[in-house]
Amino acid sequence: MQIRHEGHIATPLGFYTDGLHAGLKRFKKDIGLIYSDVPAQTAAVYTQNYFKGAPITVTQASLATSSLTQALIVNSGNANTCTGKKGIADAYAMRAATAAKLQLPVDYVTVASTGVIGVPLNLPRVLDGIAQLDETQSNGHGFQEAILTTDKAVKSVCVTIELDGQTVTVAGVAKGSGMINPNMATLLGFITTDAAIEGVYLDKLLRQTIERSFNQITIDGDTSTNDMVLVMANGRAGNDILCANHPQILQFKAALMYVCEQLSKKVAADGEGATKLIEVNVTGALQQTDARLIAKKVVGSNLVKAAFFGEDGNWGRIIDAIGYAGVPINPDTVDIAISGVTVLKNSEPVIIDEARDLTPVLKAHDITIAVELHLGNEAGTAWGCDLSYEYVKINAAYRT
Amino acid sequence: MQIRHEGHIATPLGFYTDGLHAGLKRFKKDIGLIYSDVPAQTAAVYTQNYFKGAPITVTQASLATSSLTQALIVNSGNANTCTGKKGIADAYAMRAATAAKLQLPVDYVTVASTGVIGVPLNLPRVLDGIAQLDETQSNGHGFQEAILTTDKAVKSVCVTIELDGQTVTVAGVAKGSGMINPNMATLLGFITTDAAIEGVYLDKLLRQTIERSFNQITIDGDTSTNDMVLVMANGRAGNDILCANHPQILQFKAALMYVCEQLSKKVAADGEGATKLIEVNVTGALQQTDARLIAKKVVGSNLVKAAFFGEDGNWGRIIDAIGYAGVPINPDTVDIAISGVTVLKNSEPVIIDEARDLTPVLKAHDITIAVELHLGNEAGTAWGCDLSYEYVKINAAYRT
Structure with missing residues (x-):
């Protein structure tokens, strides 16, 4: 696997993207398009929130017909959620306008939105923006900007692998937390690849990968109404169609996992107000799901997050979060290390000189917490940021 | 039911309390005693955290022998948790010293601790403190201070009811979040009553009451290792023994519920850094447990909490928390009112003049969020504070 620093969401063969300012936000780009010049196998996962944004309803409808799509239309600045029947109609109108522009069947178009909840969409501006989008652009940058809000940086990853003698590219882009009108940390992730892959298998692979990447990050524990991760695979690389039995399937899995994991870490590091990226690795669990749950509870604890903001290696709070994660553990066999410094061994404190041993590692931007449960052989990782x-300040500010 | 503003934990007949400075904290009182001059039916509930403080092990051992006790010994300034075999031995030593001083069987004594995790207890100071405690004091104030840490106020409630022609007193005291060495928001609650009551029934009643009071508050979602609520009922009021069939049982239930609910609200209002008390009332649920869960998710959401700190009626965040609570709801039938101002009706925004209608109620100290689900007839309430x-600041500070 090669990491392509110069690559982006429009690097895989046959993908084109654009982004521009339609007027939902004051100045910044707020509408974006991904277009594939041939139909792409498409899979998506959505928020588990019972309140789902109108675009999710429309995307689900498109993918219910078939797993093939050719375009994604996305706006930022308005989530189009809790906007009633008009909201649903607006999301369908976005799909119809994009399909007409690109001369595609409507169910070849998916829709995503992020922004403030409960405010009707300014549809004329959106339709005007769609009309201006250029589906022949392939630099990726306009699209990457159009999905950002107060994110401090573009979150983009691109890798290539060789399959059946062909170069296959997998690229992804995500937006994380922080908005001009902060409402919630909507996560949007879009992955393009020119790999040829079976549709049902792509869906399964996406779900498996998400469980260990995007679903393992938390900024504040609040699951947005508009979260969506979508992958489009258009087959333009010319490899043999990927399925469970393909001899090089592990390479593709690894590439997809790498893209999702890197995007997840970038989202966590750019969490609202974050000054540190915190990674929690839990080992010695009976089940992977146990390990992932504990890791996520630790990285999601306000007390743990505030301690690391204060550069305090307060492992009592880590112990506490491990204990309330809801997974049976043995309270007498837990080891904890903070960025390589063991602070707890068999659940008893290790005598260290905090100022000499611990304080220096706490000053770093990246903090790693290792938790060994000594129960089994399964492991899990989660990512988050400090509080x-x-x-x-960001979240106490008025919306206007 | 009469509210007794002058009453306290030592007001019920036959109860005596004291508190003093043993030297675990720098200056403030840090050891306290509740003593009943006759054996009291005793019930307790403990943290669900897999890591439990050593005192909880000892209290469980005392109550495993019989439900009768006569004394509780409690220290603040050290949680005696993750302190290995010495920690367990220290907690047993606290029990033994208290029993010897009061000439009681050891299993007539229960033990509680709150404070920093993972630091060995200074047992000589604790034993010295126990020796100095005065079991003939009945003003309540020393004890109430001894369990506090950085709590800004004593949290105490006292009520009386008439049962079988006798005055029965129910009193309670609690400590909440905030410590000199902030580690977590340990909750301790102690309730005394001179009611005569069956032991098994008292246990059942405590559990029922806790579910709707202490278990419905959250400051930061972090369940401490040392949480404990304990009730002692010594029968000195002379009423007929309370059980499920007692004709006035509802009065006693109401008194116990009132005491627990008031203590819960006091703990929430005095949460670390809190400037507001937030109460969430969920109605129209299919089950009480659903309503309570949704209420607790809303009041526990960092985004909701931060919005109210900023006096912003950002109901999109309330909707979001309702939707991810994990309880099936109908996303088209939800009403939300903030301190009496309806902002959402059938899941669609109500047009209001925010500055005129909403801003004034958001400036109050007490905020009430009413959520009507329109699914059934069950209700639930939770309490919390803003972020x-x-x-x-409190939680980013170094422990020393």
Whole structure:
């Protein structure tokens, strides 16, 4: 697997993207398009929130007909959620306008939105924006900007692998937390690849990968109404169609996992108000799901997050979160290390000189917490960020 | 039911309390005693955290022998948790010293601790403190202070009811979040009553009451290792023994519920860094447990909490938390009112003048969020506080 630093969402063969300012936000780009010049196998996962944004309803409808799509239309600045029947009609109108522009069947188009909840969409501006989007652009940058809100950086990854003698590219882009009108940390992730892959298998693979990547990050524990991760695979690379029995399937799995994991870490590191990226690795669990749950509880604990903002290696809070994760553990056999410094062994404190041993590693931007349960052989990882004054400031501010 | 503003934990007949400075904290009182001059039916509930403080092990051992006790010994300033075999031995030593001093069987004594995790207890100071405690004091104040840490106020409630022609007193005291060495928001609650009541029934009643009071508050979602609520009922009021068939049982239930609910609200209002008390009432649910879960998710959401700190009626965040609570709801039938101002009706925004209608109620200290699901007839309430800069400051500070 080769990491392509110069690559982006429009690097896989046959993918084109654009983004521009339609007027939903004051100045920044707020509408984006991904277009594949041939039909692409498409799979998507959505928020588990019972309140789902109108675009999710429309995307689900498109993918219910068949797993083939050729375009994604996305806007930022308005989530189009809790907007009643008009909201659903607006999302269908976005799909119809995009399909007409690109001369595609309507169910070859998917829709995503992120932004403020409960405010009707300014549909004329959106339709005007769709009309102006250029489906022949292939630099990727406009699209990457159009999905951002107050994210401090573009979150993009691109890798290539060789399959059946062909170069296959897998690229992804995500937006994380932080909005001009902060409402919630909507996560949107879009992955393009020119791999040829079976549709049902792509769906399965996406779900497996998401469980260990996007679903393992938390900024504040609040699951948005508009979360969506979507992958389009258009087969333009010319490899033999990927399925469970393909001899090089592990390479593709690894590439997809790498893209999702890197995007997840970028989202966590750019969480609202974040000053640190925190990674929690849980080992020695009876089941992978146990390990992932504990890792996520630790990285999601306000007390743990605030401690690391204060550069305090307060492992009592880590122990506490492990204990309330809801997974049976043995409270006498837990080891904890913070960025390589063991602070707890068999659930008893290790005598260290905090100022000498621990303080230096706590000053780093990246913090790793290793938890060994000594129960079994399964492992899991989660990512998050610290809890800062800035987080409170961003989210206590008025929407206007 | 009469509210007794002058009453306290030592007001029920036959109860005596004391508290003093043993030297675990720098200056403040840190050891306390509740003593009943006759054996009291005793019930307790403990943290669900897999890591339990050593005192919980000892209290469970005392109550495993019989449900009768006569004394509770409690220290603040050290949680005696993750302190290995020495920690367990220390907690047993606290019990033994208290029993010897009061000439009681050891299993007539229960033990509680709150404070920093993973630091060995200074047992000589604790034993010295126990020796100095005065079991003839009945003003309640020393004890109430001894369990506090950085709590800004004593949390105490006292009520009386008439049962079988006798005055029965129910009193309670609690400590909440905030410590000199902030580690977690340990909750301790102690309730005394001179009611005569069957032991097994008292246990059942405590569990029922806790589900709708203490278990419905959250400051930061972190369940401590040392949480404990304990009730002692010594029968000195002379009423007929309370059981499920007692003709006035509803009065006693109401008194116990009132005491627990008031203590819960006091703990929530005094959460670390809190500037507001937030109450969430969910109605129209299919089950009480559903309503309670949704209420607790809303009041526990960082985004909701930060919004109210900023006096922003950002109901999109309330909707979001309702939707991810894990309880099936109908996303088209939800009403939301904030302190009496309806902002959402059948899941669609109500047009209001925010500055005129909403801003004034958001400036109040007490905020009430009413959520009507329109699914059934069950209800539930939860209490919490806002998320402020001060919360981050308290919890980002070094332990020393």
